[in-house]
Amino acid sequence: MNASLTLFWHLFVVVIMLVIMGFYCIFMTYNLIRTLIGVELLIKAVTLLIITAGYVTGHMALAQAIVITLIVVEVVFIVVATGVVIGLRRHNGTLDTRKLRNLKG
Amino acid sequence: MLSFFIILPLVALIILNLPFRALMNRIVFVFASMLALLQTAIASLAIAGIWDIRAIPVSPLLRFNIGVDNLSLLLLLCTGLVIFVTVLVSKSFIPQGETRFNFISMLIIALCGANGIALARDIFSLYVFIEVVSISSFILIAFNKDRDAFEGAFKYIILSAIATIFMLSGIGLLFLISGNMSFEAISVAMNTSRHALLILFAAGVFLCGLFIKGGLVPFHGWLADAYTAASAPVSVYLAGIATKTLGIYTLIRIAVSVFGFDMPISNVFLFIGILSIVVGAIATLTQTDFKRMLAYSSISQIGYIVLGLGCASPLGIAAAAFHFFNHAVFKSLLFVNSAAVEKQSGTRDMDKLGGLSQRMPVTGVTSVLACLSAAGVPPLAGFWSKLLIIIALWNTAHYNYAAIAVLASLLTLAYMLLFQRKVFFGRESGHLASVKEGGWELVVPAIILAAITVGVGVFFPFNLCRLIIR
Amino acid sequence: MQINHTLNSIILIALVASGLWTIMTRSLIRSAIGLALTSAVLTMLMFSFDSWLAGVFELSVCAGLISVVFISTISLTQPLTKAEVIKHMKDRLERFMYLPFLIIIVGVGLSLLKVNFNFQLPSPEIETDARKVLWNLRELDLLAQVVIIMTGIFGVLILFREMRRK
Numbered sequence: 241m242n243a244s245l246t247l248f249w250h251l252f253v254v255v256i257m258l259v260i261m262g263f264y265c266i267f268m269t270y271n272l273i274r275t276l277i278g279v280e281l282l283i284k285a286v287t288l289l290i291i292t293a294g295y296v297t298g299h300m301a302l303a304q305a306i307v308i309t310l311i312v313v314e315v316v317f318i319v320v321a322t323g324v325v326i327g328l329r330r331h332n333g334t335l336d337t338r339k340l341r342n343l344k345g
Numbered sequence: 346m347l348s349f350f351i352i353l354p355l356v357a358l359i360i361l362n363l364p365f366r367a368l369m370n371r372i373v374f375v376f377a378s379m380l381a382l383l384q385t386a387i388a389s390l391a392i393a394g395i396w397d398i399r400a401i402p403v404s405p406l407l408r409f410n411i412g413v414d415n416l417s418l419l420l421l422l423c424t425g426l427v428i429f430v431t432v433l434v435s436k437s438f439i440p441q442g443e444t445r446f447n448f449i450s451m452l453i454i455a456l457c458g459a460n461g462i463a464l465a466r467d468i469f470s471l472y473v474f475i476e477v478v479s480i481s482s483f484i485l486i487a488f489n490k491d492r493d494a495f496e497g498a499f500k501y502i503i504l505s506a507i508a509t510i511f512m513l514s515g516i517g518l519l520f521l522i523s524g525n526m527s528f529e530a531i532s533v534a535m536n537t538s539r540h541a542l543l544i545l546f547a548a549g550v551f552l553c554g555l556f557i558k559g560g561l562v563p564f565h566g567w568l569a570d571a572y573t574a575a576s577a578p579v580s581v582y583l584a585g586i587a588t589k590t591l592g593i594y595t596l597i598r599i600a601v602s603v604f605g606f607d608m609p610i611s612n613v614f615l616f617i618g619i620l621s622i623v624v625g626a627i628a629t630l631t632q633t634d635f636k637r638m639l640a641y642s643s644i645s646q647i648g649y650i651v652l653g654l655g656c657a658s659p660l661g662i663a664a665a666a667f668h669f670f671n672h673a674v675f676k677s678l679l680f681v682n683s684a685a686v687e688k689q690s691g692t693r694d695m696d697k698l699g700g701l702s703q704r705m706p707v708t709g710v711t712s713v714l715a716c717l718s719a720a721g722v723p724p725l726a727g728f729w730s731k732l733l734i735i736i737a738l739w740n741t742a743h744y745n746y747a748a749i750a751v752l753a754s755l756l757t758l759a760y761m762l763l764f765q766r767k768v769f770f771g772r773e774s775g776h777l778a779s780v781k782e783g784g785w786e787l788v789v790p791a792i793i794l795a796a797i798t799v800g801v802g803v804f805f806p807f808n809l810c811r812l813i814i815r
Numbered sequence: 816m817q818i819n820h821t822l823n824s825i826i827l828i829a830l831v832a833s834g835l836w837t838i839m840t841r842s843l844i845r846s847a848i849g850l851a852l853t854s855a856v857l858t859m860l861m862f863s864f865d866s867w868l869a870g871v872f873e874l875s876v877c878a879g880l881i882s883v884v885f886i887s888t889i890s891l892t893q894p895l896t897k898a899e900v901i902k903h904m905k906d907r908l909e910r911f912m913y914l915p916f917l918i919i920i921v922g923v924g925l926s927l928l929k930v931n932f933n934f935q936l937p938s939p940e941i942e943t944d945a946r947k948v949l950w951n952l953r954e955l956d957l958l959a960q961v962v963i964i965m966t967g968i969f970g971v972l973i974l975f976r977e978m979r980r981k
Contacts, residue, residue, distance in 0.1 A: 251827070253925045253926050254922075257831055259514075260917065261914065261918060262510075265838045266503065266507075271843070272499070273846075273888060273889060275503060276885075277837065277847070279503070279506045280850055281834055281838075283513075285510075286514055286517060287857065288830075288857065288860070290513075290516075290517045291860070291864060291866065292517075293518070294520070294866070296521065297524040301944060302525070302526070302952075303520070305956065306526070309469070309956045311873060312876075312963060313473060314877070314881075315880060315881060316480060316964065316966060316967035316970070317476070318881055318884055318885075320967065320971075324483065324487050324495055324974065325499070325892075326892065326975075327487065327495045329891075351958060355961070355962065355965070358965065447969065447973050447976075450969055458962060461959060467955075470953075470956055470959060473960070474959055476963065477959065477963055477966055480963070480966050484970045488973065
C-alpha cells in the first residue's frame, strides 16, 4: 500500500503534464484535425487519472469497468467529430480554423 | 418497470429499423409522437400521485441500478413534452422520406439518453447518458449540412469536449476520495473525509464542466452560434432539452444529492446566476436576428434557475424546479412561433418583419402569452415561479440579489415587448403580403403549450402544496 | 505483480515524450501515429498495474480503431502543396516552441515538491474481477454503451450519407 502511495504523486504529475499539453494543442493550432488530436490527448490524461485513482484506493476492478465504458464513448465521439470535420472541409475547401468566422462571435 | 423508460425507446428504434423501409418511413412520425406523448402522460400522472412507480425487476437480466424521485419525474415530463413538440415541428421543416426517418430516429435516441439522465443513480452512468445527449445534439445541429450548421456544430463539439474533460477529472478525483461511484457513497465520503482542498477542487472542476454544458456566463460562447445555425425543430430541441438537461438538471441533482449546500457552492451559484441573467438580458437588446435574441434570452432565464438554486433553502430549490418546467414550456413555445414565422415569411431579420399579427393570428396570440410568461406577468405561470425565486432570495437575506433580479425582470419585459412589437405589430412591410398562417403542425403545438402556460398559471394557487417538491 | 519502480518511471517518461512528439511533429500523419504510440505506452502502464482487461481494450480500440479513423480522415482531406507546407512549418515552430520547455519545467518543479498524501483509503472492494463488476454491478453502463453505439451508427449514417451517393 505504501508503494502505491509514493507512486501516486508521480502519476498525478504526469496527468497534469498531459492535460497542459492537450490544452496547449487545442488552443494553439490552426488545423481542425490537430484540435481533435489534442482532445484525444486530454481523454488519455483522464484515463490515466482514473487508473491512478483505482490503483491507489485498491478498487482496480471498478476503475477498469469505468475505463472500458469511457473508451467506447471516446470512439463514438471521435467518429462523429471527424464526420463534422470532413463536412467542414467540403464546404470551406480547407482545414484552417481561422476560416471559421462565418457566424458572428 | 422503471427501466422501460430507457428500453422502450431503444426497442422502438430497433423495430423501426427492420427492413420494411417504405412502411417505416410513413409510420415513424406517428410512432415517435405517440412515444413522447405516452411518456408525458405517465410522468404527469405520477406527479399527481395516481401511479405508483417502484423499481420492480422484471427479470434478473433487467435489474438496473436506477431510481426515481420527484425531480426525475419532472425531467421525464419536460422531456416528453419537448420531444413531442419537436417531432410535430419537424414535419414541416424536414422533407418526407429517409431524411425525416433519420431525424426522428436521432430524436428517439436523444429521448432515450435524457431518460437515462433522469433515472441514473450514480455519477458515472449520469456522465455516459450526458454524452449520449451531447453526441446526438452534435449530429442534430449538423443535420442540414450547410456551412453554418457545420461551423456551429464544431464550436459546440470543442467546448463540449472541454466540458467533458472537466467533468471526468472531477469524477476521477471524487473516485479517489470515495472509492465508489454512487451518489450516496460520494456524499458520505465528502462529509467524512479530511482532504478539504482536494474535495473543493474536485467539486469546482466538475461544476465548471456543468456550467459550460449548460451555457452559463462566462462559458456561453457556443450557445448563440449553435442555436442560430441549427434548423428550427433542432432549436426547439436544443432549448428545451440539450442545454437544460445536461447542465441544469444535472446541477440540481448534484447539488441536492451529492454536494450538499455549503457556503462556497451556494455563493458560486448566486454569482453565476445573477451574471447570466444580466449579461443575457443586455445582450438581447442589440440583436436583429430573432433566433439569436431568443438564444440570449435562454441564457438569462437559465440564470434565474441557478439563482433560485443558490438560495440553499427548500423554497429556493422548489422555485428553481418550477421555473425549470415553465422555461421548458414558454421557451419551446417561442421557438415554435419563430419557426412558423421563419417558414412562412422566409426571413429571420427583425427589422424586415412587422405587422404579422393580422396574417398569423394564432401565432401572434400565443407569442404574446409566451412573452408575458417569460417576463413574469400575472396570472401566467412565469409570474409564480419568478415570485417564488425572489421570495426565496428575500428569506435568505440576499437582498441585493433580489433587487437585481427584479430589475432584470423589468429588462426582460422590455425586450420581450420590443420583440413582439417589431415582429407582430407595427406597420406591415410591403413584401410580406403573401404570408399566411403556418400549417397545422406548427399551430397545434403552439396552442398546446400556450394552454399549459395559462392553465398552470391560473390554477397554481390551488395546487401550491402539491407541486412543491421536497 | 511486483511493482518495479524504475520500470514505471521509464514508462511514465516515455508517455510524456510520446505525447510531446505527437504535438510537435509537423505532419498530420505522424501526429496520428504518435497518438497510437501514446496509447500503446498507456497500455504498458495499465499492464504494469495489473489491469489487463482495460489494457487490452485500450490497445485494440485506441491504438487501433482511432488511428484508422484519423488516418482515413487525413487521407480524405487533401494535403497542402509543397510551398504552403514550408511556409506553414516556419510559422508553426514559433508557436509551438514554448511547449517542451514549459512541460519540462512544470514536471521537474512539481516532482521536486514533496507533497505528503496520507490518504484515508476506503475499504477494499468486494468483487475483484473486472468482468464480474462490469456484468453484475454496472448493467446501466452496459445499456448506456448500447445506446451510445446506436448513436454512433446513426451519426455515421446521417453525416456520411452524401458520400455514398456521390
